[in-house]
Amino acid sequence: MARPDDAKYAETHEWVRATKGEATIGITDYAVHQLSDLVHIELPKVGDSVEQGSPFGEIESVKTVADLVSPVTGKIVAVNDKLADKLDVLHDAPFGDGWMIRVKVSDAAELDSLMDAKAYQEFIESSEKEAGGKTDEEVDDDDFV
Amino acid sequence: MSIDDRLIFEKSGPGRRGGYLPQPDPKTPLESLIPAKLLRQEPAKLPEVAELELVRHYVRLSQKSFSIDTHFYPLGSCTMKYNPKINEKVAALPGFARVHPHQPAEQAQGVLEIMHELQRYLAEISGMDAVTLQPAAGAHGELTGILMIKAHLLDQKQPGRVEVLIPDSAHGTNPATCTLAGFKVVSVKSNERGNVNLDDLKAKLSDRTAAMMITNPSTLGLFEENIVEVADLVHKAGGQMYMDGANMNAIQGIARPGDFGIDVQHFNLHKTFSTPHGGGGPGSGPVACKKHLEPFLPVPRVVRDGARYALDSNRPKSIGRVKAFFGNVGMHVRCYAYIRYHGPDGLRSNAENAVLNANYLMARLKKRFRIAYDRPCMHEFVINGTSFKKLGVHTLDVAKRLLDYGFHPPTIYFPLIVPECLMIEPTESENRETLDAFADALIKIQEEAKADPKLLLEAPHTMPVRRLNEVKASREPIVRYKAPAAK
Amino acid sequence: MDYVQNTGADRAAMLAAIGAKSVDELFRELPANVRLNRPLDLPPGMPEQELLAHMAALAAKNVCFDSHPSFLGGGGYAHFVPAAVEQVGLRGEYVTSYTPYQAEASQGTLQAIFEYQTMICELTGLDVANASHYDGSTALAEAAALSLDLSERKRIAVSAAVHPQYREVLRTQFRHMGVDILEVGTHDGATSPASVKTVAEGAAGVLVQNPNFFGVIEDLDEIGSAAHAGGALAIASVNPVSLAVLKPPGACDFDVAVGDAQPFGIELSYGGPWCGFMAAKMQYIRQMPGRIAGETVDAAGKRAFCLTLQTREQHIRREKASSNICTNQALMALRATMTMAALGRDGVRALATICAQRAHLLERLVTQHRGVKRPHSTPYFHEFVVEMPVEAEVVNARLLKRGFVGGLPVSNPYRDLRRAVLLCVTEKNSVADIERFAAALGEAVHEH
Numbered sequence A: 001m002a003r004p005d006d007a008k009y010a011e012t013h014e015w016v017r018a019t020k021g022e023a024t025i026g027i028t029d030y031a032v033h034q035l036s037d038l039v040h041i042e043l044p045k046v047g048d049s050v051e052q053g054s055p056f057g058e059i060e061s062v063k064t065v066a067d068l069v070s071p072v073t074g075k076i077v078a079v080n081d082k083l084a085d086k087l088d089v090l091h092d093a094p095f096g097d098g099w100m101i102r103v104k105v106s107d108a109a110e111l112d113s114l115m116d117a118k119a120y121q122e123f124i125e126s127s128e129k130e131a132g133g134k135t136d137e138e139v140d141d142d143d144f145v
Numbered sequence B: 001m002s003i004d005d006r007l008i009f010e011k012s013g014p015g016r017r018g019g020y021l022p023q024p025d026p027k028t029p030l031e032s033l034i035p036a037k038l039l040r041q042e043p044a045k046l047p048e049v050a051e052l053e054l055v056r057h058y059v060r061l062s063q064k065s066f067s068i069d070t071h072f073y074p075l076g077s078c079t080m081k082y083n084p085k086i087n088e089k090v091a092a093l094p095g096f097a098r099v100h101p102h103q104p105a106e107q108a109q110g111v112l113e114i115m116h117e118l119q120r121y122l123a124e125i126s127g128m129d130a131v132t133l134q135p136a137a138g139a140h141g142e143l144t145g146i147l148m149i150k151a152h153l154l155d156q157k158q159p160g161r162v163e164v165l166i167p168d169s170a171h172g173t174n175p176a177t178c179t180l181a182g183f184k185v186v187s188v189k190s191n192e193r194g195n196v197n198l199d200d201l202k203a204k205l206s207d208r209t210a211a212m213m214i215t216n217p218s219t220l221g222l223f224e225e226n227i228v229e230v231a232d233l234v235h236k237a238g239g240q241m242y243m244d245g246a247n248m249n250a251i252q253g254i255a256r257p258g259d260f261g262i263d264v265q266h267f268n269l270h271k272t273f274s275t276p277h278g279g280g281g282p283g284s285g286p287v288a289c290k291k292h293l294e295p296f297l298p299v300p301r302v303v304r305d306g307a308r309y310a311l312d313s314n315r316p317k318s319i320g321r322v323k324a325f326f327g328n329v330g331m332h333v334r335c336y337a338y339i340r341y342h343g344p345d346g347l348r349s350n351a352e353n354a355v356l357n358a359n360y361l362m363a364r365l366k367k368r369f370r371i372a373y374d375r376p377c378m379h380e381f382v383i384n385g386t387s388f389k390k391l392g393v394h395t396l397d398v399a400k401r402l403l404d405y406g407f408h409p410p411t412i413y414f415p416l417i418v419p420e421c422l423m424i425e426p427t428e429s430e431n432r433e434t435l436d437a438f439a440d441a442l443i444k445i446q447e448e449a450k451a452d453p454k455l456l457l458e459a460p461h462t463m464p465v466r467r468l469n470e471v472k473a474s475r476e477p478i479v480r481y482k483a484p485a486a487k
Numbered sequence C: 001m002d003y004v005q006n007t008g009a010d011r012a013a014m015l016a017a018i019g020a021k022s023v024d025e026l027f028r029e030l031p032a033n034v035r036l037n038r039p040l041d042l043p044p045g046m047p048e049q050e051l052l053a054h055m056a057a058l059a060a061k062n063v064c065f066d067s068h069p070s071f072l073g074g075g076g077y078a079h080f081v082p083a084a085v086e087q088v089g090l091r092g093e094y095v096t097s098y099t100p101y102q103a104e105a106s107q108g109t110l111q112a113i114f115e116y117q118t119m120i121c122e123l124t125g126l127d128v129a130n131a132s133h134y135d136g137s138t139a140l141a142e143a144a145a146l147s148l149d150l151s152e153r154k155r156i157a158v159s160a161a162v163h164p165q166y167r168e169v170l171r172t173q174f175r176h177m178g179v180d181i182l183e184v185g186t187h188d189g190a191t192s193p194a195s196v197k198t199v200a201e202g203a204a205g206v207l208v209q210n211p212n213f214f215g216v217i218e219d220l221d222e223i224g225s226a227a228h229a230g231g232a233l234a235i236a237s238v239n240p241v242s243l244a245v246l247k248p249p250g251a252c253d254f255d256v257a258v259g260d261a262q263p264f265g266i267e268l269s270y271g272g273p274w275c276g277f278m279a280a281k282m283q284y285i286r287q288m289p290g291r292i293a294g295e296t297v298d299a300a301g302k303r304a305f306c307l308t309l310q311t312r313e314q315h316i317r318r319e320k321a322s323s324n325i326c327t328n329q330a331l332m333a334l335r336a337t338m339t340m341a342a343l344g345r346d347g348v349r350a351l352a353t354i355c356a357q358r359a360h361l362l363e364r365l366v367t368q369h370r371g372v373k374r375p376h377s378t379p380y381f382h383e384f385v386v387e388m389p390v391e392a393e394v395v396n397a398r399l400l401k402r403g404f405v406g407g408l409p410v411s412n413p414y415r416d417l418r419r420a421v422l423l424c425v426t427e428k429n430s431v432a433d434i435e436r437f438a439a440a441l442g443e444a445v446h447e448h
Helices: A029-035 A081-085 A108-113 A117-130 B051-062 B085-091 B109-126 B138-155 B173-180 B198-204 B227-236 B291-296 B329-365 B386-391 B395-404 B432-451 B470-475 C008-018 C048-059 C083-089 C107-124 C136-149 C164-174 C193-200 C220-229 C282-287 C314-320 C330-366 C392-401 C431-446
Strands: A014-019 A022-027 A038-042 A055-061 A065-069 A074-079 A101-105 B130-132 B163-167 B184-188 B209-215 B240-245 B264-267 B287-289 B301-305 B308-312 B381-384 B421-424 C155-159 C180-184 C205-210 C233-238 C256-260 C276-280 C293-297 C303-307 C383-387 C420-424
Touching: A014 A108, A038 A081, A038 B470, A065 C314, A101 A108, B051 C083, B051 C107, B051 C330, B085 B329, B085 C048, B109 B130, B109 B264, B109 B287, B109 B301, B109 B308, B109 B329, B109 C048, B130 B291, B138 B173, B138 B209, B138 B240, B138 B264, B138 B287, B138 B291, B163 B173, B173 B184, B173 B209, B173 C314, B184 B198, B198 B227, B209 B227, B227 B240, B287 B291, B329 B381, B329 B421, B329 B432, B329 C008, B329 C048, B386 B395, B386 B432, B395 B421, B395 B432, B432 C008, B470 C293, C083 C330, C107 C276, C107 C293, C107 C303, C107 C330, C136 C155, C136 C164, C136 C205, C136 C233, C136 C256, C136 C276, C136 C282, C155 C164, C155 C193, C164 C180, C180 C193, C193 C205, C193 C220, C205 C220, C220 C233, C276 C282, C330 C383, C330 C420, C330 C431, C392 C420, C392 C431
Parallel strands: B163 B184, B163 B209, B209 B240, B240 B264, C155 C180, C155 C205, C205 C233, C233 C256
Antiparallel strands: A014 A022, A022 A101, A038 A055, A055 A065, A074 A101, B130 B287, B264 B287, B301 B308, B381 B421, C256 C276, C293 C303, C383 C420
């Protein structure tokens, strides 16, 4: 899936699109792929505060729970309540209809610490190498002996 | 739906009577004894079946599950060894089964003797000074041990020690236990040999360290070769060493945790000492500790005064009770019998053969599978299954296909630090033909993955049910039977 | 003695395949200074025949209530175990199976858990039950933890009529965790709803027991209302046999019910293994600890069962889990399930009725003796307290000489009950036994 160039990306696999002091936040296609079968999501309420680097909710597949980590600090002005009943949207449109929260940002400079689409892809590739697994392209017959 | 797949409720018939029906006195209605407003209006809708239907239903159900009595069960970290029948027989003796825990100690001298002796045996096996049998499972033992450490630190006026260090390979109960006891979990990395990364450990030790929780042999089936240094570092930093004793099967009679720096540990009687898993429990999780932690053990303590055994609750520093009564005494009886049967030679033989069987199976598989760590293993070993992904199959699919070959799969996806992991523990109970058959099956499945991956992806093919839709179960939970509305 | 199958020839062949010269070489990575260089100091092994004789001799040193009719209750109850339950419960397929993580290979275990959960829901009147806890005391502690997780409040309120040992377990769990445990007093052996109302204001949960430790039946309707009026969860620890005839917690708007299923088909075994249960309103399902079996379908559309909502549990949540429970009491839950099915809808009611009838008969007979009286006037189920003119331990020693196991002395910790015992009657006590026991008690209190 091609990732939008107008978004910034966090190491915890959230994306954020900022317009006029408000940031829309969701999780990336990579995060959704890692989670596979999605089962449940816990989102906060309008009016709650979020902090850069702190969890704002949780997402679950059958076998995992993952924190949703906010890439910015601010106050929540909108929550995508429809998401809980239609989690499959995250597979099809994680950057569109799969948005999770919209935040009134308190410090626009925080976005500068995030990655662009290209840097995010490089980050993914280098983390996978570090974890010791090979990317799908690198596995070959030697692995079977 | 075939007639045998119905629930017991679906086999009910109004008016059907079981073989055992108590007869109340018709002359004294309940309303004459208890005010009507405290009584139930609608009866609980329990089944109504006759005895044959009851027996047939639950016997047929039993035949739909794997068990050690029927299948090889190489679940890493679970120690699925033979559960001796003699232990069931002795635990069922009326003198053990039909004694009430409120009976005074004089009326329970036989069972108290067993508990006292078992405490002594477990102390000897672990190299510790004192034991409690009260915790009902390993996780319960962990909580007990961690609460004891907490009490000790507070007694030493060290309330600032609020962190527990846990290797990233640890069983999930370890960090969960720490949270329950009010500690913060700090994860310690493992190195490329599958042991604790000493540099990372040193970086994370501080004056906030209460303890380290370690499993040895580790959850990767590897002996922690630097254990003495690890324990030393933790002690010098002012922390205590807790050991998760799940993997004692590999080292009983060979090495003792009390001799390599452990201050307190739990045992899993349902692993190392063969008490049966029963479909998920009961277990038993006794805790053994060094002298300095003894005052904090739960009460009541089982003590001996001359020739008499007694229960003593006069321990002012005790953490209190962790459970009503004395623990899963029925499992203590089984474990005591197991240890008396084996003696020191038998227990050592268990460790030696468990390690021998695991290394043999690893040798059979290492040419075809990626063994995660290039070292001799203890009682279990870990395979990295990422090479299957290129063929579009996962470790999960390999596991489901093993069912068709008549084997329960190994533990999968644990520990978390080995991707697509299979953890294999044969135990000492199995013979060479079984180990060879299992290795052959895994190799065959690997070939199937190349030639015809659908065999794996759609496995199992020969079980009472096909692959289950676990996503649906979580998204739309149905957790009880509800009779269809009457028409 | 051991059960190892490997012979010398097997060992040699296996070592050759491994490329090691001895089994000892397989332990070469253990540092020399940690090796145990002597045999374990344990008694030598003994073969099965000797072992059986040894165990039988130890068993004979205990007073078993097959030979000595017992009137003990207080959290553990002697009921008849149907032969069918005992025999089917011994099947190796049940006893030696593992947790049903591989659902396709465990449909028997999973369906049995699903049936158990259904029966617990029916008895308690609540919506969802888990697959078991260690026992009633730890189930109560987990229910208290659930109420604290759902609240900003850091206090739980517990009736003084909850089993003393259960209250000790609560204290161990919450000591030094910043949680306050407040006791709610009783009047005439029952928890007073007015007292509940006062403490509920600051509490996350209100915990009562029904029937309570004195055998008295609490007014759950009033207590539940009082708890909710104060903004606390209402939690009851209940006797499952009593639920066959008493108004269940679910019908009184309670949030959580816990207890021990030991009375249904589980031997007392000097205190364990028993079987804790927990049931709750559906809205709490994601906060419930423990395993839960759920219904689903397989790839062919056939109904099947699996463990569900595992993301609540420790193996997934790890340090974020609300409970660390892993191993539970599955085999005991199976025995309880089969017993509840063996008795059936009418059988459990009949059982509960007999217990109540015979307990009230015993009360009538023992209180005929001078100086023996029940200190409470509140309604009870199958247990009740009597005060006597002689110390309870002395009476019990005299009763033992006459072939009976007497009631549970309760003056410790209930100091305002003087020379008191808790007497329990079940269907195992025949009317003849009851009459003989009552006569023996009369002799015992007036013996010189």
